[in-house]
Amino acid sequence: MADKRTYTAGRFFLEVNNSRVAFLKKFDGLHMEADIVANDLGPDNFQSKHVANIKWTPGKATVGAGMGKGMYEWIKQSFDKSYSYQNGTLIAADFDYKAQSSLTFTQALITEVAFPKLDGSSKDAIYLDVSFDAEQVRWAKGDGNKINGTYGVKQKAWLASNFRFSMGGLPTQRVATIDAFTWKCACAQDQIGIHREPTKHPAKVTVPDIKFSISMADYDAWADEAKKWFIDGKHLAENEMEGSIELLGPDMSQVVGTISLKNCGFKKFSKGALEANSEKIARFDVEMYVEHMTFEMPYTDA
Secondary structure (H helix, E strand, O other): OOOOOOOOOOOEEEEEOOEEEOOEEEEEEOOEEEEEEEEEOOOOOOEEEEEEEEEEOOEEEEEOOOOOHHHHHHHHHHHHHOOOEEEEEEEEEOOOOEEEEEEEEEEEEEEEEEEOOEEOOOOOEOOEEEEEEEEEEEEEEOOOOEOOOOOOEOOOOOEOOOEEEEEOOOOOOOEEEEOOEEEEEEEEEEOOOOOOOOEEEEEEEEOOOEEEEEEHHHHHHHHHHHHHHHOOOOOOHHHOEEEEEEEEOOOOOOEEEEEEEEEEEEEEEEEOOOOOOOOOOOEEEEEEEEEEEEEEOOOOEO
């Protein structure tokens, strides 16, 4: 009898809200973990240890543009309402793409969405790291069905070099880079005595600051606005600005994703480092706070 073949780390898929997540580069997490309590025993030279609580570690999916309707709506709803519960399943398969095991999670909340650095000189594709906490996870044996096949998504590829930035009425055509940033929603656990697994509840949303670099050709306009904000005292709510980060298709005109930035203000304004005998483009750096952020993409399932 031939040895049973193991399954590889590269044969898997994820479903969220009954919609398969395409462009899924990596998945990790949803491991079982226990909080251990140690009792020091006076007459004995050892500790007695006991399980206090059990929990599931957060899941983390790295997804691209064609993330699927379920994942996209989960992210969008989380940004819009600060939270959204979803269910899903992770299927792992063997070398022949036959399902060998499954992890099913319920009542999961997105806790982080990390956007990578955007850089006009980059050749990299864009992937988002989506982390979430689930109330309950269960594993089961796979049904042996094949998981490969064709399922269409019509999104254009996201490239780190294809983006357009706007902020108020300031010149932004020469924005060279936008640093990586992460939207976060803290998740509180409610330990209920009659249940082993705690319920999860959104506690606090943290909207990230945005830091970007611009060519010195646009310095004067930004410096004038920074002077009004920092020195002239025009940094009240009515002086805040709105902006956006648009992810563009290969033709640099079609918008394939938009991150809207609302109620923004200067946090830091600085000239870039000066270096003797350098041929680098001179740039200055701007860091702005953002009170609210939304995420949109023209999603279409095939």
